[in-house]
Amino acid sequence: SSELTQDPAVSVALGQTVRITCQGDSLRSYYASWYQQKPGQAPVLVIYGKNNRPSGIPDRFSGSSSGNTASLTITGAQAEDEADYYCNSRDSSGNHRVFGTGTKVTVL
C-alpha cells in the first residue's frame, strides 16, 4: 500500500504530552518527515530523518519510528502547537512521495 494513515484528531491539555502516529508499509523502509500547518499558512517542517529538528523548531518536538509506524511527540504542548500535522514519506516503490491523512491537534 502507498497510503499513510493518521488519526484525524487528538487533543492535549496545555503542558502535557501528545503523540501523533503515522502508519504505512513504506515506513518499514523509509524515514518519515513531519509538517505543521496552521490555518491559512503554508506547511512548516518540524521533524526529518531519524529525529532531527530544523533550526527554530522547539525541542519539545521529537520523532521516532518502529516497524510500520512513525510518531511525532510534543512534550509539554503549548497553545501555539495547535495545528494540523502531516507525515510524509516515500511510497513502497521508493519513487514517489505520499502524505499522511493529517491529524488536527487541539490544545485544551
Add this chain to the structure above:
Amino acid sequence: QVQLVQSGSELKKPGASVKVSCKASGYTFTSYAMNWVRQAPGQGLEWMGWINTNTGNPTYAQGFTGRFVFSLDTSVSTAYLQISSLKAEDTAVYYCARTERDNWNDADWFDPWGQGTLVTVSS
C-alpha cells in the same frame, strides 16, 4: 536566506489554463529538486510530483498526468506548474517545496515551502 516565492492568486473559468510560478532564491536552484503539492479547500496535502531541476525531467503522481505540466526556467531560478482544461475540482492552493536530502542516511524531506497560490476555477 533560502526562500520560495510563488505567484499570486488566480481566478479562471472552466476549460482555461493557468501557470503558477515558484521563484527560488538563496541557494543554487539546480542543486535541489522541486515538488508540487495540492491542497483542496478543507482537505489534506496531496503530493503532485517533482521535477529534477538539473535535467528538467518531471515525475507525476497518479492522478496528475495529462493536464498537469511541470517546467523550469533555470535562468531565473523559477519552477512552473501549468494546469490545462481547468475543472472546478482543480480549485485548491498549490504549493512548491524544495527537496532536501541526506544521502548518508537515505532520508529526504521538503524545506522550505512556498507561500502557496490559490487557484479558483469558477464560471
